[in-house]
Amino acid sequence: MIRRPVLSLMLAAVLCAAAPAGNSAFAAEGIPTEVLRVCADGNLLPFSNDRQEGFENRIAKLIADELNVPLAFTWWPQTIGFVRNTLRTRQCDLVMGTAVGEELMQNTNPYYRSTYALIYRKDSGITARTLTDPSLQGARIGVVARTPPSAVMLRHGLTNLEPYQLDTDTRAHHPAQQAVEDVAAARTDAAIVWGPIAGFFAARQSVPLAVVPLKDEPGASPFQYMISMGIRPDEPDWRHWLNDFIVRRQGDIDRILADYHVPLANADGSIRAASAKATVEAATVEAATVEAATVEAATVEAATPGAAVPEPDGYRMADYRAPTPPALRGAETVGPEEVERLAKAGAVLVDVLPMPPKPEGLAPGSRWVPPPHRSLPGAHWLPNVGYGTPSADQDAYFRTSLEALTAGDRKRPLVVFCQPDCWMSWNAAKRAVALGYQAVKWYPAGTDGWTAAGRELVTVEPEPKVAN
Known part of the structure; x- marks a missing residue:
């Protein structure tokens, strides 16, 4: 289960299927x-x-x-x-x-995205914001066994580890909490634990602790x-x-x-500004004395405000590159791991990033060749279909392309994406739901999130038009 320090192990149980008939306790x-x-x-x-x-x-x-x-x-x-x-x-x-x-x-x-976090005493001499920081070399670092950080730490030569038990009965022992308390008591120099646990227990210690939310590293087990x-x-x-x-x-x-000082991450892997504030409060005894340097040391770059963007009733009609809602009614929001699993299972990947515009000021008669478009392996590029009010041609292109790509199967999963903060993908996914597709998946992190997770992009061409 993710929320314990058990990021690499999911719940190991088999669920039953249908609900009992005639149960009046349920609608x-x-x-x-x-x-x-x-x-x-x-x-x-x-x-x-x-x-x-x-x-x-x-x-x-x-x-x-x-x-x-x-x-x-x-x-x-x-x-x-x-x-x-x-x-x-x-x-x-x-x-x-x-x-x-x-x-x-x-x-x-x-309903939230969080990450593992590095914790250390502010008076320890450690100034790390990533695991590559030289100040971590030789430090005694606590980590819960078999969680994602343990493998990544070894990649960076961090071998002086203090292991904590993974599987435990929480009625008697809470190893991740103990890891935070050991840092505060100087029994260890630092620890890496699941962010909600790090932020909450760091704020409860009598000494100021720095809490540094970690970004995913390409080619490694994810932190977020x-x-x-x-x-x-x-x-x-x-x-x-x-x-x-x-x-x-x-x-x-x-x-x-x-x-509760939970570090929150955006779909593109950046740490939310609101999380930076919460992290600072967790890392200091008196919030009134926090300075800008504390913010910088306690967290990575702050991106967008923490307040969620409300989901509109209709389509987005302008300013398509802007923060998007966290979800879409009728569709499922997915991340790179789920996209990869869906693709292997036969889902149709639909990239809706618009065609780049022709540069202004070209000499008459000049030939302009758009740059190659890089996308997810196996993706089908349907440019210019994510506008709030598509033209008749764009609407027909989208509709007939989906029909062809799914062979008319409205239950076949569709994964719709472009780039982070891209309303084009949100609009297109919403339009697919309206067309009756029953397994629409919206991937808001898009191509940037794919590469941030250590995956490769390939060059794709626009999907050819299908006769209507």
Whole structure:
């Protein structure tokens, strides 16, 4: 499960299929109507505990309030058997945090993206912002065994490691929390743990700690993961309801995450500005004394504001290169790992980046050759189809191309993308949903996110027009 220090291992359980017939506690396909029952760990702050003090407890309360039903928790240690003994046995109906791409549960759209973080005492002499920093050489660094950082650290010659146990009963032990506390107590020089744990427990120490959210490194196990909610596979209406909730309440969710100092990452891998603020607050004892240098040392480049962009009712009509909403009604938001899996399973990859415009000032009669267009392997490039109001030709090109690429199968998965902060892909994915395609996936990180994840691009040509 992603939210523990267990990034490399997903939940190992098999979920049951159909819901019992005639259960009056549920509306269409699993939407609770009498009580919202949430599967959670009773001793795993900052996520959850049996006093309901975690951010997942608070977000679950938002959902229950929207449903206008009471909230109840099924407590189970988040270790092997968690899903088997909770969601699978129908003791509860929602897991609040699971990595996007977890195949043993049906994922909602993500409601946040976080990353592993490096922690060290501000008075330690370490000034690192990446794992390549020379100040980390020779330092005793805590890491939870078999999580992604452990392999990446070895690539950078960081071999003086203090290992912490991966699989543990959280009723007795919380190894990632211990890793943070050991840094504060100078038992170790630094630690690398999952960001929500790093930010939360760093803020609770009596000495100032720097918390540095880490970016993914090309060719290595990723540090950043999108986090969704998990439900049973046979409840599409429940999933659609939750996706709609995430879009409408993203601002409230982000404010809760900020209260717990959760580092938030954008789709392109940059760290959100709001996360930088939260990280600074976690890294200092008196927030009033924070200076610009602290911000710079505590985090990487701040990109866009943390507030989520609301999803419009219609299409985006102008300013197509701007921050986009975190999700799209009727479509699933996916990351590079899920895109790769979908492509291998036969999904159609649709690149909708516009054709580059002809440069101004060309001499009359000059021949202009557009630069090669680089895209995902196997992608089909449909340029100029993502405008808010496409021309008749552009609309026909999009419609007939999708029909041909899917062989008329409206259930075949479509992955629509262009580049980060590109409303063209959002518009095109929305239009595909409107055309009746039932498995539309929106990949907001696009080609930049693909290369940031260490994957290669290839040169592609525009898809030829199909006779209408």
